[in-house]
Amino acid sequence: MKSTDVLIVGGGASGIMAALSAAECNADVTIVEHNDMLGRKILSTGNGKCNFTNMKMGVEYYRGSNPAFVASALSSFSEKDTIEFFKKLGIYSKNKNGYMYPYSESAASVVTCLAEAVRAKGIHVYLNENISDIRVDNGFVVTLSKREICARRIIFATGLLAGRKCGCDGSAFQYIENFGHTFIDIVPALVHLKSEDSFLKSLAGNRAEIKLKLYENDNPVFEDRGEALFLENGLSGIVSFQASRFVSYALKKGSKVFVTLDFVPDLSLDDIRVLFESDNAYKSAKNALIGIVSEKIAECIVKRALINIDTLCADLRKKEIDKIIELLQGFKVNITGTRSFEDSQVAAGGVNTDEICPESMESKIVPGLYFAGELIDIDGMCGGYNLQWAWSSGYVAGKSAAKDD
Template sequence: MKKRVIIIGGGAAGSMAALTAAQNGADVLLLEQNEIIGRKILSTGNGRCNFTNRFQDSSCYRSDNSGFAWKSIGKFSEPETTSFFKNLGIYPKDKNGYLYPWSEQASAVREALESALKLAKIRIHTGVRVFGIIPKKNGFQISFSKDGKKGMISGEAVILAAGSKAAAKLGSDGSGYDLAKMLGHKLVPVVPALVQLRCREKLYRQVAGVRTHGKVTVFIDGTETASDIGELQLTDYGISGIPVFQISRYAARGLYEKKEVFAELDFMPDFGDVEFLQMLEERKIRLDGLVMEQYFNGLFHKKLAGALLKRIGISGTMPVHDLSEENLERLCRICKHFRTYIDKTNPFEQAQICAGGVDTSEIDPDTMESKLVKGLYFAGEILDVDGICGGYNLQWAWTSGYLAGKGAANA
């Protein structure tokens, strides 16, 4: 008789786990609380599904247990992922190392996985909410509800791939964390990640909608913690854009720990402080005869230039000729070291992923099996692993799903 593997969660990780377990000879049952599998995949890559990345490095994966994710990634990385999807009919389109389906439709990836699950004769039950997992002598007893009715099912192994608390409207509500805790696992505090940051200063209303090249550096209790560079988006409440997303998990953790969190924005990151000050001095000479509201023309968006001048008390009607050396130094500082205090992140609903989750020190990185409960496996975002933007969170889903499915089927 085949070993029965029950998978809780039919997202990217759960689908990969199901296919891998079936390929390794298991009888697989997939339980998903949404009405379709892979619903969250549809929102990835702005609807285009950046499903992995050619560039892989340990720095692309974050966790309180450093090195855990990278050890796992080494067993199933981008080449294996690309090959897997080619076998499903998904040919990759390479955009500077970012891999998308050739059609650039996330729905293609979701449908390919669904078709593969059906071809593998994997039983899929949707609209199912699991509320209990009890270890038994030869496996697990799982309690669930569907259409208002309760039921139980048993299996020799369980893979918990129920996602995180991010974007609950797509079906991941964090209920998997409760199941993990019931089974004795610790959680690293769960906070929003790849998310916008809300700032204290009122000037953001003046600059809402501005996009500008820049660098963002986050400080936690005065200590520089992380930075990234790229297109910053200024909103009516604070800061957004890929660089902000990349450092947001550190800001979120600092806020969770009740620490002071601020960021420095560098609006001219391609220039050092001395070099930029020299540029400002040269502009004073070249733009003699103009007024300050014209001084940053060609460097910054008018709304941003006006806000920067207002921040340090320089009138837009002041003649450029009247700029003092002190004013030039203040302009340099505000453009290169614009300090903004972060009061909170946007909520989980608007986060792409979460940082934190099941403590990976309690998980075997080779198989994703629990070190506490034999036969219990984890995969995907429920674990304390979060990737940077660029296909890394989906790569983690494919990797952990593959290892969990293989481990559960062969144990």
């Protein structure tokens, strides 16, 4: 039977980082990955450009039952460490408003350089391999389809269920639960919001910089500013993605969910009201708005206020102007769901952080068992935070698992 110091299940971002950091401490390291390559999901990140970290970093960019769990790992391996790590691999960074990409803007280059580093460190890699059993016997004995491996330590870095075509199918969950670990409900996050609102259809394909407020049973639970993309049957764009994990959990509880869209977050009531006053009396209600929102949005708002789009400002009643302003600043859209894990960039939920030591990523239940990456009940906001979590948690798990008893 082959034996290894550290066996890593899952060869994605966090698994590769765990392997490299364990190997750095002179451990014999093995990765088991059921895809035919390492790092498949990384290829799709940042629209193929790989937004691998963000210069604005901190606990506040993370969600989960206990977001503070990330603090220790982020300080052990920070965004600056990530940039330095990639620089050593020959990947220089490109800074786009704090969002960091490889200078080549190629996610494939990241995967190639990581895979080469794995090879150079002499890390054993078993691809196209599935686990069929894990038992504790003087370490861990892991049965694969073609071999058994005895490992002193084991790191689960299998991700959750997001981007299933990249290999995240939940097939390792049973082994983790067999060790006595529990999972916080897993839901899609960083994903499109679904809505049957008929007015959205008229805006499909349009983008706007908005402030979005999310309400659960009429209580505000989240707000953010950013770009929204209107779809035939929902909302996309960064601002909708950021809201999506809250939507997923609220709908799972059976709550009523809606968002309000402020199309003019920088304008005051007076700024808007003046557009309908005497200087503009000759304009149509729609054209009074086209200096502050796109023509499509102006038309949609006037129609939703039940006003004919050709009505002149001079003929608008105060009540009608109030309605237009209300819609500009708080266009309500009922949300019926999110798209599935297939389309989501991450999954929220995962292995309960109460059961993991944040300084080492070691299980508090089974000594020698570690976790890394998205598998843990932590999800980051859009902008490089999820990969940074994968690098930081992977680094800590690998280093801790490689330590001698």
